Amino acid sequence: MDHEDASISYVLGTDALGRDILSKIIAGARVTVLVVVAAVGTGIIVGTTIGLVSGFFGGIVDDVVMRIVDAWNILPGLLIILVVVLVLGQGLWTLIGVLAMISWPGAVRLVRAETLSLKSREYVSLARVAGASNTRIMIRHILPGVVNIVIVTATLGTGNIILTEAALSFLGAGIPPPEPSWGRMISEERQYIDAAWWTSLFPGLVIAMVVMSGNFLGDWFRDRVDPTLRQL
Amino acid sequence: MGQFIARRVLLGIIALMLAMLIVFSLSRVKGDPRYFFIGEDSLGIDPAVWEEWGRRLNLDKPVPIQFALWMGDILTGDFGDSVTTQRRVLDIIREKAPNTIQLGIVAWLLGTFVGVPLGVFSATNRGNTLDYIFRGFALFGQSVPIFWLALVLIFVFAVNLGWLPSGTKGEGVAIRNFVLPAVTLAWFPAASYLRITRTAMLEILDSEFIKFARAKGVAQAPVRWKHAFRNAIIPPLTLSVFVLFGLLNGTIIIESVFAWPGLGRLAIDALWATDYPLLAGLTIIYGLAFVVMILSLDIIYAVLDPRIKYN
Numbered sequence: 298m299d300h301e302d303a304s305i306s307y308v309l310g311t312d313a314l315g316r317d318i319l320s321k322i323i324a325g326a327r328v329t330v331l332v333v334v335a336a337v338g339t340g341i342i343v344g345t346t347i348g349l350v351s352g353f354f355g356g357i358v359d360d361v362v363m364r365i366v367d368a369w370n371i372l373p374g375l376l377i378i379l380v381v382v383l384v385l386g387q388g389l390w391t392l393i394g395v396l397a398m399i400s401w402p403g404a405v406r407l408v409r410a411e412t413l414s415l416k417s418r419e420y421v422s423l424a425r426v427a428g429a430s431n432t433r434i435m436i437r438h439i440l441p442g443v444v445n446i447v448i449v450t451a452t453l454g455t456g457n458i459i460l461t462e463a464a465l466s467f468l469g470a471g472i473p474p475p476e477p478s479w480g481r482m483i484s485e486e487r488q489y490i491d492a493a494w495w496t497s498l499f500p501g502l503v504i505a506m507v508v509m510s511g512n513f514l515g516d517w518f519r520d521r522v523d524p525t526l527r528q529l
Numbered sequence: 530m531g532q533f534i535a536r537r538v539l540l541g542i543i544a545l546m547l548a549m550l551i552v553f554s555l556s557r558v559k560g561d562p563r564y565f566f567i568g569e570d571s572l573g574i575d576p577a578v579w580e581e582w583g584r585r586l587n588l589d590k591p592v593p594i595q596f597a598l599w600m601g602d603i604l605t606g607d608f609g610d611s612v613t614t615q616r617r618v619l620d621i622i623r624e625k626a627p628n629t630i631q632l633g634i635v636a637w638l639l640g641t642f643v644g645v646p647l648g649v650f651s652a653t654n655r656g657n658t659l660d661y662i663f664r665g666f667a668l669f670g671q672s673v674p675i676f677w678l679a680l681v682l683i684f685v686f687a688v689n690l691g692w693l694p695s696g697t698k699g700e701g702v703a704i705r706n707f708v709l710p711a712v713t714l715a716w717f718p719a720a721s722y723l724r725i726t727r728t729a730m731l732e733i734l735d736s737e738f739i740k741f742a743r744a745k746g747v748a749q750a751p752v753r754w755k756h757a758f759r760n761a762i763i764p765p766l767t768l769s770v771f772v773l774f775g776l777l778n779g780t781i782i783i784e785s786v787f788a789w790p791g792l793g794r795l796a797i798d799a800l801w802a803t804d805y806p807l808l809a810g811l812t813i814i815y816g817l818a819f820v821v822m823i824l825s826l827d828i829i830y831a832v833l834d835p836r837i838k839y840n
Contacts, residue, residue, distance in 0.1 A: 368544035371823055373815035375778040377551055379800050380808050384555045384565075460674055464782050467676045468797055480674070487680055487786075491688045501677030508672040 310495045312486055318496060322503050325477040329507075332472070333458050335393045340400030341451045345443070347401075348408025349435055353416055363409070366402045374399045375461075382470040392471055396458050403454050404447055411443045445522040453515035456508040463504050479504050537827050541820035548816040549603060552809045553596050562586055565805035566612065608810035613802045618810035622792065626814075629784070629791030633776050635711045640718030640772065645765055647719070648726025652734065653753055663723060670720025675779055679713045679786045695787070710787045714779045718772040725768050729761035766830060773822050777815060 309318040351362040378395040385391045415421065416439060424438050465471040466480025474481070479500040486496035556562045563582045567574060587595045602609070608618035651663045686709060687695035693708050733739065734757050742756050784793035792811060799807040 364540065364543055365547070367540055368547045371541070371544045371774075371816075371819050372548050372551075373777070373812055373819055375781050376796060376808070376812040376815050377548065379781075379796060380552055380555055380805075380812055383800050383803055383805060383808055384559055456672065460672075463674045464676060467674070468782065468785070468800075470800065480676075483674075483677055483680065490680060490684050494684055497677070497680055501674060501681070504677065505669065505673040508674075509668060512668070512672065 309499050310493065312482070312493075312496050318482075318499055321477045321482060322479065322500055325479045325482065325500070326503075328472060328476055328478050329459065329462060332389070332392055332396065332462055333455060336396030336462075337400055337451050337455055337458055339393065339397035340454075341404055341447060343397070344401040344404030345408050345440075345447055348405040349412055349439065349443070351405070352409035352412030353431070353435055353439065355413075359409070362405070366405050369402045375464075378461075378465065379468075379470060382465075387470060387473045389472055392462065392465065395465075396462060399461065400454055400458055403450050407446050407450055408443050411446055412439055415439050415442045449515060449519045449522055452511060452518050455511040455515070459504065459508050459511065533831065534824075534828065537824055541824060544820055545813070545816055546600075548813060549600055550596070552812055553599055556805060556809070557592065557595075562588070565803075566609070603813060608813070609806040611799075611807040612804045613799075613807070618807050621795065621807065622810060622814055625790060625792050625795050628789060629777075629780050629793060632707065632710055632714065632784075632789060632791060633773075633780060635707055636714035636776055636779075637718065637773065639711055639715035640776075641722060641765075641769075643715065644719035644722025645726050648723040648765070649730055649753065649758060649761075651723065651727045652730030655731065664727070667720040667723045667727075670716050671724070673716070675713055675717060676782050676786055678716055679709070679783045682709050682713055683786070710783060710789055713783055713787075714776055717775055717779070721768060721772060721775075722765050725764045726761065729764040730757060733757045733761045762833070763830075766826070766833065770823055770826050773826075774819060777818065 307317045307319070309322070311317055312321065347362060351359045378399070381395050381398075382391060416434075421434060421438055424434050429438070462471065463478075463480035463483075466478040467484045469481070469484065471480055472478055482500040483497045486493070490497060556565055563579065563586065566582055566586070567578070583589065587598050590598070606619055608622075610616065611618055611621060614621070647663050651660045654660050683695045686693045694706055695709070739752060739756055742752050747756070780789075780791060780793035781796050782793070783789075784791050785797045788794070792815075796808060796811050798804075799811065
């Protein structure tokens with residue numbers, strides 16, 4: 298088999314082994330969505346919990362947590378990911394783990410700031426007078442107030458995670474074959490770029506469109522949640 | 530201010546320790562760490578060599594002591610030897626670093642001097658066609674994967690038009706070789722700078738003192754550049770930290786595409802050759818570079834904007 302140009306049966310043409318590009322893109326979406334949702338979800342849950350606890354209790358815990366978050370943000374993330382992949386090997390769980398590793402600090406700072414402002418509110422003091430425990434106050438009274446901002450950060454961060462996932466697949470550090478993935482489609486086909494340019498063009502366009510949609514959605518969420526943050 | 534800088538230095542030290550801790554722990558989580566240094570396929574390894582490596586890695590001591598000793602080695606500049614080439618890691622890095630630094634600086638300048646002026650232009654001509662085009666470019670530029678952009682540029686300018694070489698740095702500093710990698714790397718920063726400068730400018734242009742300056746009869750150009758732009762410079766400057774990080778990450782992704790003989794390609798080669806000492810050394814050196822960049826930006830920031838309070 299060889300590359301085949303776009304036609305009615307293969308709308309976006311075929312790759313070097315005669316496989317339909319469109320089908321591969323659709324199959325690749327499954328993996329990307331799974332990985333990104335799992336990674337962002339894990340990152341958000343971890344980040345929110347840490348931010349909530351840190352902001353609520355304050356003191357030395359808060360100091361230590363915030364120093365770690367600050368330091369974490371200036372680590373060479375991509376290289377650390379590569380070291381993890383070198384040691385643990387490629388795979389679905391490694392990929393989800395490393396992506397969660399770079400997504401958790403985003404939520405911590407925002408959730409903590411929000412928690413700090415909420416915990417001094419009247420209704421929190423009243424809940425305490427009514428005999429609510431710390432855990433109950435955090436979960437029932439403060440968490441609902443920070444959920445909005447968490448959703449906004451998660452959505453805005455998705456684009457970055459998708460791009461990182463694509464880059465890792467491209468570098469061969471993502472999910473190993475035969476599972477299709479957009480990044481690896483581009484890297485596998487790049488040697489044929491002068492003969493069959495469409496094979497690497499379309500997966501890239503799909504990545505760009507998904508990332509752009511994520512950014513739009515995030516902007517829209519943010520404007521809905523807090524119109525004062527609207528960018529002109 | 531002295532206290533502020535001291536705190537930032539402390540943060541840098543924490544970050545470096547954290548990076549070293551992660552890299553070190555990873556070498557100890559999976560089986561015998563000696564495999565990372567000898568190479569796993571060497572089954573018929575001489576027991577004497579095996580023992581010798583045990584001593585060199587201090588495996589007879591408790592793990593925290595091992596970490597401390599390893600960190601001591603790193604601090605004295607001893608990153609060990611690369612598994613594949615048997616050369617000292619620091620020597621290899623020193624040899625390749627200039628190529629990456631040159632590329633990074635060119636790309637950063639390109640991104641800044643394209644993105645910031647376009648952002649100002651976009652803000653001062655808000656709502657006209659060019660503003661929409663630039664904003665479209667910014668949105669698109671922040672969404673495309675750069676390795677894909679690299680391939681598209683190679684396809685158009687190297688394969689089809691044949692104007693520029695598709696890769697390799699060549700001898701000395703040949704501008705032709707820099708164009709494609711630098712444009713690829715500068716794409717995302719230019720888009721980010723454009724967006725943030727535009728937003729900052731619009732906010733400032735909407736403020737009272739600008740209206741007052743206009744009411745006084747100050748001409749359009751001084752209002753833009755002297756009154757507005759000087760106040761709008763802080764957000765793009767803050768962004769620079771992320772831009773520089775992005776650039777260094779970008780070099781790791783695209784240097785292989787352009788066959789650029791720098792640190793990024795070295796990292797990918799090290800990953801493929803499971804060359805743990807080399808990749809670990811690169812990680813720590815990049816971490817150091819990040820910390821130094823953050824510190825210098827903090828200092829510039831503090832000098833430029835005396836309103837910032839240090840607490």
